[in-house]
Amino acid sequence: MTxxxxxxxxxxxxxxxxxxxxxxxxxxxxxxxxxxxxxLPGWVRAADYGISGMHLAYDLADGYDAAILVxxxxxxxxxxxxxxxxxxxERRPDAGPAGGTIGVSRLFDxxxxxxxxxxxxxxxxxxxxxxxxxxxxxxxxxxxYGMELSEPVAGAVGEAVQVVLDLVAEAGRSRETxxxxxxxxxxxxxxxxxxxxxxxxxxR
Numbered sequence: 001m002t003x004x005x006x007x008x009x010x011x012x013x014x015x016x017x018x019x020x021x022x023x024x025x026x027x028x029x030x031x032x033x034x035x036x037x038x039x040l041p042g043w044v045r046a047a048d049y050g051i052s053g054m055h056l057a058y059d060l061a062d063g064y065d066a067a068i069l070v071x072x073x074x075x076x077x078x079x080x081x082x083x084x085x086x087x088x089x090e091r092r093p094d095a096g097p098a099g100g101t102i103g104v105s106r107l108f109d110x111x112x113x114x115x116x117x118x119x120x121x122x123x124x125x126x127x128x129x130x131x132x133x134x135x136x137x138x139x140x141x142x143x144x145y146g147m148e149l150s151e152p153v154a155g156a157v158g159e160a161v162q163v164v165l166d167l168v169a170e171a172g173r174s175r176e177t178x179x180x181x182x183x184x185x186x187x188x189x190x191x192x193x194x195x196x197x198x199x200x201x202x203x204r
Contacts, residue, residue, distance in 0.1 A: 012066040012171060013130070014046040014164060015056055024079075024140030024153040027072035031136075031160050043175070044168055057121040066132040066171060068164055072140040072153065079141035080152030082160050084167075087133040136163055 016032025018025040028048070035046035049056045060067060075083065123129075138160060141150035149157070 010175070011043045011045065011064050012068065012168065013059060013064045014044065014068045014168075015059075015070065016046070016048045017050065017053075017056070017069060017071045019051050021145060021147060023142045023144050023146045023148065024072045024138070024150050025143045026147065026149060027138045027140070027153055027157065027160070028070040030149065030154075030157050031070045031164065034157065034161050035164060038165075040168065041172055054121060057125065060130060061125045063128070064130045067130040067134070068167060069133065069135045070137060070160065070164065071135075072138045072143070075139060077139040078152075079139050079150060080156040081139040082156050082163060083137060083139075084163060085135045087135050088131070134167060136160055136167075 014032065014035055016028035016030070016035075018028035020026035020029050029050060032046050032048040036048070038046075040046060047059075049059075069087075075081075077083070138153050138156045141152055148154075
Protein backbone atom coordinates (compact mmCIF):
# COMPACT_ATOMS: atom_id res chain seq x y z
CA MET A 1 0.00 0.00 0.00
CA THR A 2 1.16 3.52 -0.65
CA UNK A 3 1.58 6.03 2.11
CA UNK A 4 -0.50 9.18 2.19
CA UNK A 5 0.20 12.89 1.92
CA UNK A 6 3.83 13.92 2.05
CA UNK A 7 5.03 10.32 1.81
CA UNK A 8 4.23 10.35 -1.91
CA UNK A 9 5.22 13.96 -2.63
CA UNK A 10 7.40 14.14 -5.72
CA UNK A 11 6.75 10.53 -6.62
CA UNK A 12 5.71 8.83 -9.84
CA UNK A 13 3.09 6.11 -10.18
CA UNK A 14 3.27 3.63 -13.05
CA UNK A 15 -0.12 1.99 -13.44
CA UNK A 16 -0.77 -1.03 -15.62
CA UNK A 17 -4.47 -1.22 -16.50
CA UNK A 18 -6.48 -3.69 -18.54
CA UNK A 19 -8.36 -6.97 -18.44
CA UNK A 20 -6.05 -10.00 -18.51
CA UNK A 21 -8.97 -12.18 -19.65
CA UNK A 22 -9.40 -10.27 -22.91
CA UNK A 23 -6.30 -11.15 -24.89
CA UNK A 24 -4.20 -8.09 -25.74
CA UNK A 25 -6.08 -6.04 -23.16
CA UNK A 26 -3.69 -7.67 -20.70
CA UNK A 27 -0.80 -5.63 -22.12
CA UNK A 28 -0.79 -3.08 -19.26
CA UNK A 29 -0.75 -5.68 -16.48
CA UNK A 30 2.09 -7.56 -18.21
CA UNK A 31 4.21 -4.40 -18.52
CA UNK A 32 3.50 -3.54 -14.87
CA UNK A 33 4.46 -7.07 -13.81
CA UNK A 34 7.84 -6.80 -15.51
CA UNK A 35 8.49 -3.34 -14.11
CA UNK A 36 7.49 -4.48 -10.64
CA UNK A 37 10.27 -7.08 -10.72
CA UNK A 38 12.89 -4.44 -11.50
CA UNK A 39 14.95 -2.27 -9.18
CA LEU A 40 13.20 1.06 -9.72
CA PRO A 41 14.12 4.30 -7.92
CA GLY A 42 12.57 4.70 -4.48
CA TRP A 43 10.33 7.52 -5.68
CA VAL A 44 8.73 5.31 -8.36
CA ARG A 45 5.99 2.76 -7.76
CA ALA A 46 4.79 0.31 -10.42
CA ALA A 47 1.55 -1.60 -9.91
CA ASP A 48 -1.05 -3.59 -11.82
CA TYR A 49 -4.51 -2.05 -11.35
CA GLY A 50 -6.30 -4.38 -13.72
CA ILE A 51 -9.83 -3.04 -14.15
CA SER A 52 -9.97 -1.26 -10.77
CA GLY A 53 -10.27 2.39 -11.75
CA MET A 54 -11.56 3.30 -8.27
CA HIS A 55 -8.46 1.81 -6.64
CA LEU A 56 -6.29 3.82 -9.00
CA ALA A 57 -8.20 7.02 -8.23
CA TYR A 58 -7.66 6.50 -4.51
CA ASP A 59 -3.95 5.93 -4.99
CA LEU A 60 -3.59 8.99 -7.23
CA ALA A 61 -5.24 10.97 -4.44
CA ASP A 62 -2.21 10.12 -2.30
CA GLY A 63 -0.39 13.00 -3.94
CA TYR A 64 1.71 11.65 -6.80
CA ASP A 65 3.29 14.39 -8.91
CA ALA A 66 3.44 12.28 -12.07
CA ALA A 67 1.80 9.16 -13.43
CA ILE A 68 2.42 6.84 -16.37
CA LEU A 69 -0.62 4.79 -17.38
CA VAL A 70 -0.03 1.66 -19.45
CA UNK A 71 -2.68 -0.26 -21.40
CA UNK A 72 -3.74 -1.44 -24.84
CA UNK A 73 -6.26 0.31 -27.09
CA UNK A 74 -7.04 0.48 -30.80
CA UNK A 75 -5.96 3.62 -32.65
CA UNK A 76 -5.78 2.20 -36.14
CA UNK A 77 -2.05 1.49 -36.04
CA UNK A 78 -0.26 -1.75 -36.83
CA UNK A 79 -0.71 -4.31 -34.00
CA UNK A 80 2.22 -4.04 -31.62
CA UNK A 81 2.77 -0.32 -32.26
CA UNK A 82 3.90 1.44 -29.08
CA UNK A 83 2.77 5.03 -28.53
CA UNK A 84 3.30 7.62 -25.82
CA UNK A 85 0.88 10.48 -25.28
CA UNK A 86 1.10 13.41 -22.89
CA UNK A 87 -2.38 13.50 -21.38
CA UNK A 88 -1.65 16.70 -19.48
CA UNK A 89 -1.45 18.55 -22.79
CA GLU A 90 -5.02 17.47 -23.53
CA ARG A 91 -6.63 19.05 -20.49
CA ARG A 92 -9.47 21.41 -21.32
CA PRO A 93 -9.93 24.60 -19.27
CA ASP A 94 -13.72 24.24 -19.51
CA ALA A 95 -13.86 20.65 -18.33
CA GLY A 96 -14.97 21.38 -14.79
CA PRO A 97 -13.54 21.44 -11.26
CA ALA A 98 -11.22 18.50 -11.81
CA GLY A 99 -8.81 20.92 -13.46
CA GLY A 100 -9.90 19.97 -16.93
CA THR A 101 -10.38 16.25 -16.45
CA ILE A 102 -8.13 15.15 -19.18
CA GLY A 103 -9.88 15.82 -22.37
CA VAL A 104 -8.35 12.47 -23.15
CA SER A 105 -11.80 11.00 -23.18
CA ARG A 106 -11.68 11.46 -26.92
CA LEU A 107 -8.33 9.66 -27.10
CA PHE A 108 -9.67 6.52 -25.49
CA ASP A 109 -12.33 4.18 -26.71
CA UNK A 110 -15.49 3.56 -24.71
CA UNK A 111 -14.34 0.70 -22.47
CA UNK A 112 -16.05 2.24 -19.47
CA UNK A 113 -13.63 3.56 -16.85
CA UNK A 114 -12.31 6.54 -18.82
CA UNK A 115 -9.49 8.73 -17.50
CA UNK A 116 -11.86 11.67 -17.12
CA UNK A 117 -14.14 9.49 -14.97
CA UNK A 118 -11.24 8.45 -12.74
CA UNK A 119 -10.06 12.04 -12.39
CA UNK A 120 -13.63 13.05 -11.64
CA UNK A 121 -13.63 10.54 -8.77
CA UNK A 122 -10.25 11.90 -7.71
CA UNK A 123 -11.73 15.40 -7.56
CA UNK A 124 -14.60 14.09 -5.41
CA UNK A 125 -12.04 12.60 -3.06
CA UNK A 126 -10.46 16.02 -2.70
CA UNK A 127 -7.19 14.92 -4.27
CA UNK A 128 -5.27 16.85 -6.89
CA UNK A 129 -4.53 15.13 -10.17
CA UNK A 130 -0.83 14.52 -10.92
CA UNK A 131 0.72 17.51 -12.66
CA UNK A 132 2.02 15.20 -15.39
CA UNK A 133 0.15 12.23 -16.81
CA UNK A 134 1.64 10.19 -19.64
CA UNK A 135 -0.04 7.26 -21.30
CA UNK A 136 1.85 4.37 -22.86
CA UNK A 137 0.09 1.61 -24.69
CA UNK A 138 0.10 -0.85 -27.52
CA UNK A 139 -2.12 -1.33 -30.55
CA UNK A 140 -3.89 -4.68 -29.95
CA UNK A 141 -4.43 -7.40 -32.50
CA UNK A 142 -7.30 -8.98 -30.58
CA UNK A 143 -9.27 -8.31 -27.39
CA UNK A 144 -11.36 -11.47 -27.62
CA TYR A 145 -11.67 -13.77 -24.60
CA GLY A 146 -8.37 -15.41 -23.78
CA MET A 147 -5.44 -14.97 -21.43
CA GLU A 148 -2.59 -14.83 -23.94
CA LEU A 149 -1.20 -11.79 -25.73
CA SER A 150 -0.99 -11.97 -29.50
CA GLU A 151 2.47 -12.36 -31.00
CA PRO A 152 2.94 -8.69 -32.04
CA VAL A 153 1.71 -7.36 -28.69
CA ALA A 154 3.77 -9.85 -26.67
CA GLY A 155 6.77 -8.73 -28.70
CA ALA A 156 6.06 -5.09 -27.85
CA VAL A 157 6.02 -5.59 -24.08
CA GLY A 158 9.81 -5.36 -23.77
CA GLU A 159 9.90 -2.18 -25.82
CA ALA A 160 7.14 -0.61 -23.72
CA VAL A 161 9.07 -1.49 -20.57
CA GLN A 162 12.12 0.28 -22.00
CA VAL A 163 10.03 3.32 -22.97
CA VAL A 164 8.76 3.57 -19.40
CA LEU A 165 12.28 3.16 -18.00
CA ASP A 166 13.48 5.95 -20.30
CA LEU A 167 10.70 8.21 -19.05
CA VAL A 168 11.62 7.40 -15.46
CA ALA A 169 15.28 8.16 -16.19
CA GLU A 170 14.37 11.52 -17.73
CA ALA A 171 12.22 12.34 -14.72
CA GLY A 172 15.10 11.35 -12.44
CA ARG A 173 17.47 13.71 -14.19
CA SER A 174 14.91 16.48 -13.79
CA ARG A 175 14.68 15.79 -10.06
CA GLU A 176 18.45 16.07 -9.74
CA THR A 177 18.62 19.43 -11.49
CA UNK A 178 19.31 22.20 -8.92
CA UNK A 179 16.25 24.38 -8.50
CA UNK A 180 14.06 22.12 -10.61
CA UNK A 181 10.37 21.99 -9.87
CA UNK A 182 9.09 19.01 -7.90
CA UNK A 183 7.23 17.54 -10.84
CA UNK A 184 9.26 15.21 -13.05
CA UNK A 185 9.18 16.59 -16.58
CA UNK A 186 10.03 13.82 -18.98
CA UNK A 187 9.78 14.53 -22.69
CA UNK A 188 7.39 12.42 -24.74
CA UNK A 189 9.24 10.02 -27.07
CA UNK A 190 8.11 9.81 -30.65
CA UNK A 191 6.05 6.81 -31.70
CA UNK A 192 8.28 3.93 -32.71
CA UNK A 193 7.75 1.50 -35.56
CA UNK A 194 7.46 -1.44 -33.17
CA UNK A 195 4.46 -0.45 -31.18
CA UNK A 196 2.69 1.86 -28.67
CA UNK A 197 -0.88 2.96 -28.19
CA UNK A 198 -2.90 4.99 -25.72
CA UNK A 199 -4.41 3.78 -22.50
CA UNK A 200 -8.18 3.29 -22.14
CA UNK A 201 -9.49 2.46 -18.69
CA UNK A 202 -11.80 -0.47 -18.28
CA UNK A 203 -14.68 -1.40 -16.02
CA ARG A 204 -15.63 -4.66 -17.64
